[in-house]
Amino acid sequence: MHLRLRVWRQASATATGKLVEYDAPNISPDMSFLEMLDVVNERLMEKGDDPIAFDHDCREGICGSCSLMINGAAHGPMKATATCQLHMRSFRDGETIDVEPWRAKAFPVIRDLVVDRSALDRIIQAGGFISAATGGAQDANAILVPKTAADAAMDAAACIGCGACVAACPNASASLFTASKISHLGHLPQGQPERRRRVLSMVNQMELEEFGGCTLYGECQEACPKEISIDTISRMNGDFIRAGLTDWR
Amino acid sequence: MSRALRFYRSAIGKKVVMAVTGLIGIAFVIAHMTGNLLAFAGPEAINSYSHFLKSTGELLLVLRAVLIVAVILHVIAAAQLTIQNRAARPMGYVDREPQVSTWASRTMRWGGLLLLVFIVLHILHFTTGDLKPAGVFSTADVYGNIIASFRIWWVVLFYLISMIALGFHLYHGAWSSVRSLGLRQPSPNPLQRRVALAVAAIVWAGFVAVPVAVFVGLVG
Amino acid sequence: MNLNARIPAGPLEKKWDRHRFEMKLVNPANKRKYNVIVVGTGLGGGAAAATLGELGYNVQCFCFQDSPRRAHSIAAQGGINAAKNYQNDGDSIYRLFYDTVKGGDFRAREANVYRLAQISVNIIDQCVAQGVPFAREYGGLLANRSFGGAQVSRTFYARGQTGQQLLLGAYQALERQIGAGTVRMFPRTEMLDLVVVDGRARGIVVRDLVTGDVRSHVADAVVLGTGGYGNVFYLSTNAKGSNATAIWRAYKRGAAFANPCFTQIHPTCIPVSGEYQSKLTLMSESLRNDGRVWVPKSVGDKRAPNSIPEGERDYYLERKYPSFGNLAPRDIASRGAKEVCDEGRGVGESGLGVYLDFADSIRRVGESVIRERYGNLFEMYQRITDENPYEVPMRIYPAVHYTMGGLWVDYNLMSTVPGLHVIGEANFSDHGANRLGASALMQGLADGYFVLPNTIGDYLASSKPEKIDVSHAAFRDAEAEVVDRARRFVDLRGKRTVDSFHRELGKIMWDKCGMARNAAGLKMALEQIPRLREEFWRDVNVPGSDRQLNQALEKAGRVADFLELAELMCIDALHREESCGGHFREESQTPDGEALRNDERFTYVAAWEYAGATNAPLLQREPLVFENVKLSQRSYK
Structure with a gap:
């Protein structure tokens, strides 16, 4: 395949960036998108140029490091697929591909396609956990969890924290990310004691990080490599309303 | 800070306000649309219905107050959320392809603005009578006002365009308000919105029926 | 070098209990006065940092990824073993212990493995309490499956994402401590050296991967949970960033490296x-x-x-x-x-x-x-x-897929450098020469949640570290070395990219030190690797500067260490003239071509001691004593 790339290049957080065009000949359709970028980078380095910086790690769609807005879609054109699992056979020979970083006020660009997603960690810090210090647990089977509840919790817990929901949302909202953790823990009996406190402080933190609000466009669900449902957002709102009207301290 | 204010300060709080006021609006437009259809039953039917409404006195005042407050809250919350949402992405994408969001959802803001303009003009037109496109207005003869106005092509056109905007606004709003309030049960395809489609289509058809019927001469 | 494994006396099943009683404790009010550094945030590091924070220690935690949630433990699919015997199919702590020792082809320490099997049941309890959504039966009880040829169903799982869910449990516990202020987290920060003062591990030198700043952090004890070194083969199932730099730097500062040639091929x-x-x-x-x-x-x-x-x-x-x-x-x-x-x-x-x-x-x-x-x-x-x-x-x-080798540790998970503790895949571990399926997650969490937080207290309580800060000469020197090395890379302006060297190294290792090895091949590799290393330091191409986010520079540092570690792996493989576990030594096979272990000569842990850049590493042996399990030859005919 012979492709043309237009890639966002930005030397540092404070520098101004721009889209730069690259010619990418001899690309195998069996390459993953990131392997294609590896090849482009090798060629850049052989010419003495700086390679394109991008986040990646496991390359099997589970660590959530990889990002990339590809032709205007978070993680590219393939549904339920992170960028690292996207293969070049999803593109046409001769195509021009735009590659941009996630864009949100809460995700400042660090360099090229690398952004700072630590806001998501701080949302978890605010309450995305069950307070169970090591050592005090009772026997695991003493807590019965109906299979339906365990399955629903697992559906939400599949979130890889990549931030595609924020990137895809026209409002740059982190609602799907936040709601998936709230749903995961809220479906389980272990998560009940802190359920109200959790939703209040996580939502509050989401606002402090300056993410947008949810308009239920549904773009997040479509972009999510783990296909997490916007049902979780509805659930979060329900929890928030109950807690907000009764428990706010 | 009071609990209510703190609740409202969050985006979800504002969405709750928008959803509740939006649902009030939906209830209102359905009732309004049903009343309008009395035009098909002739002058006496709709004129006496109008007379009945006015005779309720304080109740009508309360209803009007609720509706006005609802519209104001709906608009303020929408404006604040729009500002927050715009600020959340100071730099946009060069290339952005909407994947599944409906046209209706993406035009809530502009469509909403058009509806606001419509509501003001509509009140001036049929409630207060300050706008007289046909040159005549009578508080007692609602039927006459309708017939006179909807014989004019550009009045009909304005109403038709506004009702299309209302239809789209409801198509997204009727669905999303329930979800914003956390009232929907999980579904395998949460983006599906059959009820909202029905509400939007019925309200749109009901509102459009009268001006079109008058214009083509079926009524009056 | 002293290879005292410090295995407690007494019967196997009483050792851990007795040891916990005999260890010294740190007074609860004093815990916050101790600084502990944890490097790595996988199942081992993440769990350890969270638990140490809960106990009240002052923890500084580091990872090279942008978030602690991304550590490669997240990619484990299958499940986690525990001797719960919930299925009533004859499982027990002893059976899990036995299976692990036998599966490891009798090259693991009995006492450690028994402790692992004992703790396995607590891990499941802990993870369920944290909200890990394990698979369930309709009645609400936990589901199990048999895994990796085990004859009992003792594997707990969360769909095909068990590692992810366990890691998120540890990550959430860690974030809770970060929020509480007991743990300070440093993401996008890579450890590039260990600092040893008066023979004790007292801190690390790190590079901030965003700004390029090189800094020191002081502590009373250092914990490495930095994972395995499978990426020495270039192609592996490890994440791209997985690397051996932390343990390799520690090795060069005096920590013995045990069984480096023990790698698992999936x-x-x-x-x-x-x-x-x-x-x-x-x-x-x-x-x-x-x-x-x-x-x-x-x-x-x-x-x-x-x-x-x-x-x-x-x-x-x-x-x-x-x-x-x-x-x-x-x-x-x-x-x-x-x-x-x-x-x-x-x-x-x-x-x-x-x-x-x-x-x-x-x-x-x-x-x-x-x-x-x-x-x-x-x-x-x-x-x-x-x-x-x-x-x-x-x-x-x-x-x-996995490396069973790693830094040598005693029963307390402390390396040969006092104060330096090593957990999870980074240590030479409890898996002997071959790890069983669903046992890696078990070991990482056992070390992180239950073993290390107990044993590190014994070290801290019995050593009285003197007060030092980053102005100490040892820190200054180590920082200077780190800065020099980075400068050297960016000033080289060579022709070949880092990846091309890495790929070539990987091929040598796969061909000569992979599933099957022989003396001739290993000797050839021992000639090729130094040549490649010499070329690397002459001709590697690292564009950009060291004062910014520079992913080529990060990779160059890691590959430079792989080029040294690879040689040690070959030396170890050459010396182990037996086939055992995943390692088929062609000279050591039965007449019908099956692996032949040599218990007389090789029933020991081979711990290698760094002896300087120009000298061959020194071999230290920790004999393995089997008091409870009878050594037997595996047969699957």
Whole structure:
């Protein structure tokens, strides 16, 4: 395949960036998108140029490091697929591909396609956990969890924290990310004691990080490599309303 | 800070306000649309219905107050959320392809603005009578006002365009308000919105029926 | 060097209890006065940092990824073992202990493995309390499955994402402590050196990967949970960033490196498809329950698999191991694939692959049953290879997956440098020469939640570290070395990219120090690696500056360390003249070609001590004493 790339290049957080065009000949359709970028980078380095910086790690769609807005879609054109699992056979020979970083006020660009997603960690810090210090647990089977509840919790817990929901949302909202953790823990009996406190402080933190609000466009669900449902957002709102009207301290 | 204010300060709080006021609006437009259809039953039917409404006195005042407050809250919350949402992405994408969001959802803001303009003009037109496109207005003869106005092509056109905007606004709003309030049960395809489609289509058809019927001469 | 494993006296099942009683404790009010550094945030590091924070220690935690949630533990699919015996199928702590020692081909410490089996039950309790959504039965009890050829169902799982869910549990506990202020987190920060003062580990030197700043952090104890070094082979199932730098720097500062040649090769990975391939993807071993492994009988048969008649296929695992067949253990299945490919009977374009055929199972139980069992795996396979495994047999090939070797630690998980503790895959671990399926997660969490937080207190309480700060000469010197090294890379302006060196190193290691080795090959590798290293330091190309985010520079540092570690691995492999666990030494086999262990000569842990850049490393031996288990030869015929 012979492709043309237009890639966002930005030397540092404070520098101004721009889209730069690259010619990418001899690309195998069996390459993953990131392997294609590896090849482009090798060629850049052989010419003495700086390679394109991008986040990646496991390359099997589970660590959530990889990002990339590809032709205007978070993680590219393939549904339920992170960028690292996207293969070049999803593109046409001769195509021009735009590659941009996630864009949100809460995700400042660090360099090229690398952004700072630590806001998501701080949302978890605010309450995305069950307070169970090591050592005090009772026997695991003493807590019965109906299979339906365990399955629903697992559906939400599949979130890889990549931030595609924020990137895809026209409002740059982190609602799907936040709601998936709230749903995961809220479906389980272990998560009940802190359920109200959790939703209040996580939502509050989401606002402090300056993410947008949810308009239920549904773009997040479509972009999510783990296909997490916007049902979780509805659930979060329900929890928030109950807690907000009764428990706010 | 009071609990209510703190609740409202969050985006979800504002969405709750928008959803509740939006649902009030939906209830209102359905009732309004049903009343309008009395035009098909002739002058006496709709004129006496109008007379009945006015005779309720304080109740009508309360209803009007609720509706006005609802519209104001709906608009303020929408404006604040729009500002927050715009600020959340100071730099946009060069290339952005909407994947599944409906046209209706993406035009809530502009469509909403058009509806606001419509509501003001509509009140001036049929409630207060300050706008007289046909040159005549009578508080007692609602039927006459309708017939006179909807014989004019550009009045009909304005109403038709506004009702299309209302239809789209409801198509997204009727669905999303329930979800914003956390009232929907999980579904395998949460983006599906059959009820909202029905509400939007019925309200749109009901509102459009009268001006079109008058214009083509079926009524009056 | 003193290799005292400090195994407590007394009967096996009492050792850990007795040890916990005999260890010194740190007064609760004093814990916050102790600083502990934890490097790595996987199951080991993440769990340790969270637990130490809960206990009240002052913790500084580091990871090179942008968030602690991204550590590679997250990619583990299958499950986690625990001797709960919830299925009433005859499991017990002793049986898990026995299976692990035997599976490790009798090259692990009995006391450590027994403790691991004891703690395994607490891990499940802890994880459930944290909200890990393990699979459940309809009645609400935990579900189990049998895994990796175990004869009991003791594996707990969360769909095919057990590692992810366990890691998120640890990550959430860690974030809770960060929020509480007991742990300070430093993401995108890479440890580049260990600082030893007066013979004790007192801190680390790190590089901020965003700004390029080089800084020191002081502590009273240092914990490394930095994972394995499988990426020395370039292609492995490890994450791209997984590296050996932290443990290698520690080795060069005096920590002994144990059994470096012990690596595990997983039999069911998706084969390499081209030169550009950047990593290998593992497919769950459970596929071998229903798939039949075969290659064509004749060399160079390039026909499409479905047009090769039954009579011309060689189901070599079923032929050679009639009782275990396609379910033969990992090492045997991997070696079998290598053998047939070496004979020229491999399939696929590269000839490095064997078929895993589901046609018989689909005929027997129907496609829908197969879809239910392996649907997500088949989908993943199709996404990567663009072939439909319901119609065409899968192609699989072994890939490096885990490293059993690592820094030597005693029963307290402390290395030969006092104060330096090593946990999880980074230490030489409890898996001996071969790890059983679903045991890595168990060990990481056992170390992180339950062992280290207890044993580190003993060290802190019994050593009275004097007050020092980053102005100490040892820190200044180490920082200067780190800065110099980074400068050297960016000033080289050579011709070859880092990856091209890494790929070449990987090929040497795979060919000469992989599933099967022999003295001649290893000796050749020991000539090639230093040559490659010399060329690397002469001609590597690292564009950009060291004062910014520079991913080429990060990689160069890691590959430079791999180039040294690779040599140690070959030295260790050369000295171990026996076949054991995953390591087939061609000179040591039975007349019918099976692995032959040599217990008389090699029942020990080989711990290598750094002796300077120009000297050969020194071998120290920790003899392994088996008091409870009788050594036997594994047989799967």
